[in-house]
Amino acid sequence: MSSNPILRFAEAGKTYPPQRTPLRQLWSHLRGHGRDSLGGYTALQNLSFEVYPGQSLGIVGLNGAGKSTLLQLAAGTLTPSHGQVHSHGRIAALLELGSGFNPEATGRENIYLYAATMGLSREQVEQRLDSIIEFSGLRNALDMPVKTYSSGMQVRLAFSVATSVDPDILIVDEALSVGDGVFAKRSFDRVMQLREKGTALLLCSHALFHVDLFCERTLWLDQGSICAFGPTTEVVPRYQEFLDSLNQEPAPANQSEVQAEVAQGLLSAARPELVRLVRAEVSLDGTVGKELHGHSRQSHLTVDIHLQVSEQEPHPCAAIVISSESGKIIGSSFCETGVIKAHDEQGHAYARFDLPNIPLNKGRYRVGVYLLCKDMRYVYEWVDPFAYIELKAAGSAQGPWLMPGEWSRQDKDVAVAG
Numbered sequence: 001m002s003s004n005p006i007l008r009f010a011e012a013g014k015t016y017p018p019q020r021t022p023l024r025q026l027w028s029h030l031r032g033h034g035r036d037s038l039g040g041y042t043a044l045q046n047l048s049f050e051v052y053p054g055q056s057l058g059i060v061g062l063n064g065a066g067k068s069t070l071l072q073l074a075a076g077t078l079t080p081s082h083g084q085v086h087s088h089g090r091i092a093a094l095l096e097l098g099s100g101f102n103p104e105a106t107g108r109e110n111i112y113l114y115a116a117t118m119g120l121s122r123e124q125v126e127q128r129l130d131s132i133i134e135f136s137g138l139r140n141a142l143d144m145p146v147k148t149y150s151s152g153m154q155v156r157l158a159f160s161v162a163t164s165v166d167p168d169i170l171i172v173d174e175a176l177s178v179g180d181g182v183f184a185k186r187s188f189d190r191v192m193q194l195r196e197k198g199t200a201l202l203l204c205s206h207a208l209f210h211v212d213l214f215c216e217r218t219l220w221l222d223q224g225s226i227c228a229f230g231p232t233t234e235v236v237p238r239y240q241e242f243l244d245s246l247n248q249e250p251a252p253a254n255q256s257e258v259q260a261e262v263a264q265g266l267l268s269a270a271r272p273e274l275v276r277l278v279r280a281e282v283s284l285d286g287t288v289g290k291e292l293h294g295h296s297r298q299s300h301l302t303v304d305i306h307l308q309v310s311e312q313e314p315h316p317c318a319a320i321v322i323s324s325e326s327g328k329i330i331g332s333s334f335c336e337t338g339v340i341k342a343h344d345e346q347g348h349a350y351a352r353f354d355l356p357n358i359p360l361n362k363g364r365y366r367v368g369v370y371l372l373c374k375d376m377r378y379v380y381e382w383v384d385p386f387a388y389i390e391l392k393a394a395g396s397a398q399g400p401w402l403m404p405g406e407w408s409r410q411d412k413d414v415a416v417a418g
């Protein structure tokens with residue numbers, strides 16, 4: 001690890017100026033004050049922490065805890081009212097929807113504008129243009145003004161540019177769960193690749209599963225202050241317990257709005273309010289892990305999942321997908337309707353998938369966990385790969401799966417001609 005942090009908050013905080021409504025201005029004027037004396041709102045206070053190159057930090061907290069404010073300070077789109085925020089390197093931020101875009105300009109023009117704000121020259125953008133367009137999947141809409149884009153399309157464009165500029169720090173505010181199933185999966189893969197290349201990540205998400213997956217450390221914000229900060233494996237379960245203790249009703253989703261967007265195929269039903277993956281665990285012969293070793297035909301694969309369902313989606317579907325290392329699907333198993341069912345008032349549900357005598361040949365495989373809506377048309381969340389399994393085998397079978405079927409000796413030629 002480099003000895004210099006790439007991002008440093010030193011007693012940093014943010015107080016928003018008071019809302020200068022006409023009534024307040026009149027009140028101040030009558031009282032003879034030059035400034036509104038009602039005071040501002042302190043959204044963050046005295047935060048100190050550091051992020052080193054290649055590290056990933058998750059930010060969790062209730063609505064209004066100050067997460068977006070923290071991310072904006074880190075991105076440099078807000079300045080601290082007290083303390084300091086130091087950063088160096090190229091920062092790519094996916095913050096509020098549409099921020100950074102000129103709505104009147106086309107998608108193509110916005111790629112240049114957006115990349116320029118991240119320090120890329122026109123030439124550098126041109127070198128990457130094709131891959132940015134390809135990744136966004138918006139080639140046909142590229143010469144239309146961004147104001148005509150749906151929210152899902154805007155996120156795709158922003159995500160595509162932000163992750164194509166070789167950032168030193170990638171800041172993501174919830175954006176990962178937006179986009180249709182295919183795009184969201186590619187976004188996951190892209191963030192993983194950036195992490196492997198050493199990009200530091202700051203991720204704020206209400207989907208704790210994402211934080212669990214991407215971030216080795218987590219900062220839990222409560223009313224603008226750090227409530228807990230440490231390894232994700234410690235902080236996220238504590239935060240989950242806290243959420244459970246609140247017996248929080250999920251924020252009511254505007255169902256008709258969600259359905260309209262889903263109907264356009266632009267947004268997956270990926271609303272954390274509807275259903276979310278809380279935790280998953282893959283084990284081979286009883287050993288839990290992300291890199292597991294076993295024997296073909298003998299080992300027993302188990303996947304345990306814990307999710308949270310809601311009234312709007314009480315019986316989602318879970319699936320396990322086994323693929324080759326390169327991502328080619330070898331097999332999948334979808335749970336039957338009714339297997340996933342709320343177990344308590346908070347909507348926690350648990351399910352297990354068992355695959356004894358694993359019918360795979362020697363090799364390395366990835367195991368993915370998916371959460372879909374009941375009719376399996378939309379994927380809420382997935383993590384693929386969630387774990388890798390590496391199998392040893394005796395014999396000379398070819399190909400990834402162990403083809404069932406039996407040989408038997410025959411006494412005569414049974415091949416019937418004509």
Ligand SMILES: Nc1ncnc2c1ncn2[C@@H]1O[C@H](COP(=O)(O)OP(=O)(O)OP(=O)(O)O)[C@@H](O)[C@H]1O
Binds near residue numbers: 043062063064070
């Ligand atoms: N521009 C602003 N002016 C005044 N107050 C603001 C402003 N932006 C945010 N706030 C207030 O600061 C507090 C923290 O807001 P912030 O958006 O950072 O929270 P958050 O944790 O990201 O919430 P959420 O999970 O709902 O997105 C909130 O009480 C909010 O009302």
